[in-house]
Amino acid sequence: MSSLLKTHDPSEMNGLDFDVEKIRQDFPILHQKVGSKPLIYLDNAATSQKPQCVIDAVEKYYREDNANIHRGVHMLSERATDYYEGARKKIQAFLHAKHAHEILFVRGTTEAINLVAQSFGRTNLKAGDEILITHMEHHSNIVPWQLVCEQTGAVLKVAPINDRGELILEEFRKLLSEKTRLVSVVHISNSLGTINPVKEIIAMAHNQNIPVMLDGAQATPHVPIDVLELDCDFYAFSGHKLFGPTGIGVLYGKEKFLDAMPPYQGGGDMIRTVTLEGSTYNQLPYKFEAGTPNISGAIGLGAAIDYLYQINFSLATRHEEELLHYAQDKLAAINGLRMIGEAANKISVCSFVIEGIHPHDLGTILDQEGVAIRTGHHCTMPLMKRFGVPATARASMAFYNTLQEIDSLAAALRKAQEVFA
Amino acid sequence: MSDLRELYQEVILDHNKNPRNFHKLDNANHSAEGYNPLCGDQLTVFVKTDGTTIQDLSFEGHGCAISKASASLMTSILKGKSTEDAFKLFDKFHHMVTGEMGSEPDAELGKLAVFAGVCEFPSRVKCASLAWHTLKSAISSGEQVSTEGDDL
Numbered sequence: 001m002s003s004l005l006k007t008h009d010p011s012e013m014n015g016l017d018f019d020v021e022k023i024r025q026d027f028p029i030l031h032q033k034v035g036s037k038p039l040i041y042l043d044n045a046a047t048s049q050k051p052q053c054v055i056d057a058v059e060k061y062y063r064e065d066n067a068n069i070h071r072g073v074h075m076l077s078e079r080a081t082d083y084y085e086g087a088r089k090k091i092q093a094f095l096h097a098k099h100a101h102e103i104l105f106v107r108g109t110t111e112a113i114n115l116v117a118q119s120f121g122r123t124n125l126k127a128g129d130e131i132l133i134t135h136m137e138h139h140s141n142i143v144p145w146q147l148v149c150e151q152t153g154a155v156l157k158v159a160p161i162n163d164r165g166e167l168i169l170e171e172f173r174k175l176l177s178e179k180t181r182l183v184s185v186v187h188i189s190n191s192l193g194t195i196n197p198v199k200e201i202i203a204m205a206h207n208q209n210i211p212v213m214l215d216g217a218q219a220t221p222h223v224p225i226d227v228l229e230l231d232c233d234f235y236a237f238s239g240h241k242l243f244g245p246t247g248i249g250v251l252y253g254k255e256k257f258l259d260a261m262p263p264y265q266g267g268g269d270m271i272r273t274v275t276l277e278g279s280t281y282n283q284l285p286y287k288f289e290a291g292t293p294n295i296s297g298a299i300g301l302g303a304a305i306d307y308l309y310q311i312n313f314s315l316a317t318r319h320e321e322e323l324l325h326y327a328q329d330k331l332a333a334i335n336g337l338r339m340i341g342e343a344a345n346k347i348s349v350c351s352f353v354i355e356g357i358h359p360h361d362l363g364t365i366l367d368q369e370g371v372a373i374r375t376g377h378h379c380t381m382p383l384m385k386r387f388g389v390p391a392t393a394r395a396s397m398a399f400y401n402t403l404q405e406i407d408s409l410a411a412a413l414r415k416a417q418e419v420f421a
Numbered sequence: 422m423s424d425l426r427e428l429y430q431e432v433i434l435d436h437n438k439n440p441r442n443f444h445k446l447d448n449a450n451h452s453a454e455g456y457n458p459l460c461g462d463q464l465t466v467f468v469k470t471d472g473t474t475i476q477d478l479s480f481e482g483h484g485c486a487i488s489k490a491s492a493s494l495m496t497s498i499l500k501g502k503s504t505e506d507a508f509k510l511f512d513k514f515h516h517m518v519t520g521e522m523g524s525e526p527d528a529e530l531g532k533l534a535v536f537a538g539v540c541e542f543p544s545r546v547k548c549a550s551l552a553w554h555t556l557k558s559a560i561s562s563g564e565q566v567s568t569e570g571d572d573l
């Protein structure tokens with residue numbers, strides 16, 4: 001099953017086409033209008049839409065299987081537990097992790113990073129120690145480290161990027177030192193679309209025995225992930241960006257790290273025994289899953305992963321590449337448009353600014369044309385500063401987007417230029 | 422497109438392109454910085470008052486067309502008005518952009534009526550009111566304001 005996610009030999013692909021119109025039928029939300037215009041959803045980096053099978057899985061769980069997990073001997077509780085743990089196994093296969101208990105369910109990428117910052121960070125950091133991130137991080141891979149730095153006296157180091165929005169690896173290497181305790185890097189940038197050279201990053205860090213965490217929020221929907229092959233120590237992602245529900249996400253951690261880390265939150269499910277004098281903790285993964293988890297969310301995320309196998313992910317990503325190149329050409333033809341993020345290796349995310357029109361105004365005008373994009377700083381204020389802009393407009397494509405939708409985007413941008421002419 | 426023309430009226434586009442009173446005010450005795458985290462609009466409003474009357478005012482910063490035009494028009498209209506009247510006008514303006522008012526903008530709003538279209542665009546209310554919030558804060562305390570948590 002998991003081999004479907006690996007890149008196929010191109011010869012196997014002959015005659016196989018990605019039928020985007022058929023795929024779109026799986027996403028009920030796409031078939032609506034904004035005023036009189038058809039909805040064109042190009043805000044997938046913020047959150048993705050959900051296929052019918054995910055909606056059905058969540059609904060079926062509440063209709064037929066709802067019970068608390070790991071607690072009851074009754075039929076429903078056993079069934080709910082099976083589905084919840086089944087979802088964990090699906091995610092294990094999806095990430096190619098060694099053990100299912102290395103998969104922790106959390107609320108999302110943000111909570112996953114906070115968990116590592118507080119549990120791993122507070123245990124392993126002392127004054128003067130360093131954590132290394134990059135200039136293109138989402139706030140959720142900056143602020144948790146700033147918090148733990150305040151708590152421990154550790155120092156946050158930031159590796160620079162070039163004008164195309166690529167990490168400068170040489171500078172990154174120079175910032176690794178005997179004081180570095182952890183590297184935490186975004187796998188794919190949400191604002192720029194840049195795919196970071198994570199294999200090289202991990203090899204460099206491991207060379208000095210420094211563990212590496214990857215923020216995979218934008219990577220999981222667009223590239224196959226193999227945590228063993230990458231050899232990363234922690235990997236975080238959010239279900240809602242991967243065509244699953246909101247409120248569910250995953251932290252993968254190597255067993256040796258998770259075993260050594262103290263619990264993040266205390267409560268039910270995460271204990272072995274509790275006395276009023278003290279408690280002993282449950283084994284992995286439950287040590288990190290205090291309280292009743294998001295059961296339906298986990299099940300919905302499992303269904304989203306099933307869906308990705310079913311549609312043939314490698315064909316989907318090839319379609320996304322076509323969308324990217326098409327969009328890059330169309331946008332380049334617009335007068336006064338400046339792309340922000342021109343990495344050689346990037347996913348279907350186009351951030352840009354247009355001379356004389358603030359991104360927020362663009363967003364409003366595009367909405368009138370049915371085109372949903374994100375405008376603002378995209379939770380990457382340091383990155384906006386690096387490029388000297390307060391905000392950008394960002395069109396982010398998923399495999400259910402079409403070339404015609406890119407045409408509509410370009411037409412709407414020209415309309416905005418007319419309004420502001 | 423008709424809603425768009427309602428929102429982006431010529432006067433607004435003109436004030437966006439050529440903002441009035443768009444400079445630092447050297448003899449200001451009040452100033453405050455306003456920030457709209459949603460779109461990154463950031464502006465500073467400078468005011469010179471004698472305690473009761475706004476003798477001069479200006480602004481600096483960057484933002485979308487709505488926030489820039491709103492700051493530009495606000496600074497043009499309030500020069501010479503009492504702070505009390507300015508706050509009253511802000512109330513009326515706020516009512517207009519949030520759509521809490523009847524269909525016709527209050528006559529006292531004068532030129533500010535060009536912002537009536539904003540009420541059709543709830544996500545833009547903060548942009549239109551940022552300069553006003555900032556002015557109020559400059560006069561009353563001189564602190565940084567953020568439109569985060571504003572009622573719309």
Ligand SMILES: Cc1ncc(COP(=O)(O)O)c(C=O)c1O
Nearest residue numbers: 108109110138140190215217238
């Ligand atoms: C690169 C990146 N990291 C982290 C996050 C945070 O994800 P969430 O809000 O789902 O926790 C996002 C989402 O906006 C993101 O794009």
